Amino acid sequence: MSTRAMARPTTSYVVRDSVTMLRRNLLHWLRYPSLAIMLVAQPIVFLLLFVYVFGGTLGAGLPGVPGGGDRGDYLVFITPGILIMAVASVALGTAIEVALDMTGGIIARFRTMDIAKVSVLTGHVLGAVVKTVFAVVVTLAFAVLLGYRSEAGAGSWIVALALLLLMAFALTWLTVGLGLAADSVETASNTPLFLVMLPFLSSAFVPTAAMPWGLRHFAEYQPFTPMIDSLRALTSGAEAGWDLWLAIGWCVLIAIVGYLWSKRLFTRVPTK
């Protein structure tokens, strides 16, 4: 008598099937590492670029540093933004992976099997969270190598890392949707590019006060700014306060919208 013959509700397999799909996702990463390496390298390239090319000048313009800052001050200022770029970078990769997956015949096989359908997607999301941990650790290690030091305690760092993971979770559900909605892998690699652009229009690289009126308002209210500001506060040992709640709120909202959208795109029975 096979186990499958026992009539158990499909929902009880959500966890088991998701773990199976996570393993599949991570195995892809190991077998085909070039995409992952490119995505992890991207924030590091930006870090080097901003610290060594622009850092001297931009550091001098930092407010609140007596006598103007230097390259080292600027490194401290942009590290939270760079960490968030690492998160966005992995999320972008997920859109590509999902779109690639959908072009393969194996998805049709999954659709004809009695599995928790959402596990095909949760495998990608959980995989992205694991990859984000890796990307954040590597990026942070690079920053430390360049001279980044933090005065924050372990408690603040734990909150900061938890926030990064929450962001990874939320942005990935969004990019899973973008990957499903894309009609080709090329489209899927373009539509999430705004995630890499948005940090430039936030408080990541310069204080928003330095921007012209219209841009300043956009930068102050877009979701990345409270995320970056609370991360900056947490990693420097300050109180994140209201920004943290705002950041968490944005993440929860993005995750819910992304999840519902992705689920709808994936589970409908196609008519063509």
Place this chain on the structure above:
Amino acid sequence: MSRTTAISVAGLRKRYGDHEVLKGVDLEVPEGSVYALLGPNGAGKTTAVNICSTLLAADAGEIRVAGYDVRMQADQVRRSIGVTGQFSAIDEFHTGRENLRLMADLNHLDRGRAGTAIDELLERFELTDAAGRRAQTYSGGMKRRLDLAMTLIGSPRLIFLDEPTTGLDPRSRRELWSIVREQVADGVTVLLTTQNLDEADQLAHRVGVLDGGRIIADGTPAQLKSRVPGGHVEVQFTDAARLAQVAAVLPEATPDAESLTLRMANEGVASLRRLLDRLDDDAVAGLTVQSADLDDVFLALTGRAAETRSGSEDEMEAAR
């Protein structure tokens, strides 16, 4: 519905925009038998399989698979079936063994049992030596065998095979046939689609000829062949001039200048005698009387020849 009917389809319709692909298809597949949907490219074979295997929604019709309604009870249907589609449904980045492990886990088999099942399948499908290699590196035949092994690891009672041997060399094709026969011997029901008349003849208990969205004929291979009782006669000539000479006086025969043969439907002794009367001994290199094959059937039913194998392979290339 009867417990012994594995698949029952009634009034199945499917339209893509202005193009109606299936115009009311009915078919019944008894449990433990093989039903072949035979038809040229674009006849709607894959659409029918996709609907029966819950991949696609029908516009109209009542479709029950393993006793369940494909739309309302899709999960129960999925629990009973295995599908090997036209395009390889394997994970190219996984090894053969890892692909089977993935399927075992998704079928919720317990680990110990799955390990044995995987080893047995690898052995039976002659993939043991390649088990540790990425599926990317497999040949077409190996990929198809792995694909089928992945379908079978959940021990489905009903399998759908959509053009299972398209693009395979003759040896791989025969190997696949023998695997399908083993399954049927174990009581598994098979719905297969094919453009290959020989394949339907070899495997199926019942054949439905699908053309232009309708089943235009349905029966056992023998019943279908009985529609063209005599088969045909083929005469091999020694030179083209003699061939042309005979062809000129026998308008019902079809000459092939390239192979120097003349083919004529066998309509009994009188027609054979008329043919033989026209033949000179030294002009004929060979003469064969062939019983009807499904090619004759297809020609008789649709007024045109069935697609050749090379045609379907070109289409496979184009689709990649």
